[in-house]
Amino acid sequence: MNDNYLWDKTGEPDPEVQQLEEILGTLRYQPAPLEIPEDLQLPRRRNYFPRLAIAASVLLAILVGGLWLSMRSRREPTPNEAKLTTPAPVKEVTPSLPVTPERKTPELKPEPSEEVVAVHKHRPRSSAPLLSKSEREEALMAKEQVMLALRLTTEKLSLVHKKTQNPGNQIKNQHRVG
Amino acid sequence: MKSLFKTTFIASLLVAASALAANAQDSRIQMGSLDHLAAKASQTVDVNIDERLMKLAVRLLSDKDEDEREVKKLVAGLKGIYVKSFEFEADGQYVVTDLEPIRAQLRGAGWTKMVNITSKKEGNVEVYLQFAGENVNGLAVLVTDDKELTVVNIVGPVDLDKLAQLEGQMGIPELGIEKTKKKNDEQ
16 A cells, blocks of 8 residues: 555545545535625724724823823922931041141041031021912902002091080981981 | 703793802992093092902902901902092082982991081981991992092901991001090099
């Protein structure tokens, strides 16, 4: 028996192999055009564009809002800072030469890195830190107007007081009616 | 049907909102009828502080400064301060009818004329208060002189005691009430 039949279909075939070939041969690939049944309904393709556009707009708005908030918070004044750096242990410097009290040698000065550095950034405290510049200006004007109005009101009420003290004036009504 | 319900609901909301707004502005007096007098006046003071500006101004009033703290207490609950004051060089620059729209509002419900002083030499002063129950909800002062016309309108809960406490502070003239009391106590 020549085994080459299984390899390259040469030589004498084995009857069992031939039988198997016949049985399985019916399942061999048959080239044929694709037939689509007429009653088949294809699902309609959904248009996701409007939803995507809305989602993108919302996302963009959130991003812009976040950026604006972060920029706004950066602009707000930070509280007073007090920074104190702990000094390194000062090395005792023994002068090589005897030094008079008046004479100061550069060797005796401590190194700049060993100095105690206290930084106190003083910023004017604001009673309304959340006010923007334009709001603050508006608030200042409003405050001045309020003071002016109160001044005028109390001035006029003072006039009332003076006149009620003076019996020469005619007071028509000084009590609640109705 | 659904849209009809929706429209009715929105309309009722609008009506309720406008009613609330009208209630809040009850003690506000419209002074537009006096605007034309500014052209004749030698000096005009026009103060228009609504609720928003009032809140802004309150934020700038310090709690540490005693004077400002008192002013803050007084104006904190107010909804507005409106002042129109005209000073004229000559007599007769305004007529009684100019004041009629304001007087008509002050004759309306809620307002009570507390003081009415008439003086030929020094002019007339009228003080009106608007009450909400037992509390004062608005103040109006009308000062008419030959050469002066002033209308002051404070909207909101006015604490007259606190207003009196402001005397002598921050350029606000003294009424002399407290001093008189103190002197009497000392005697």
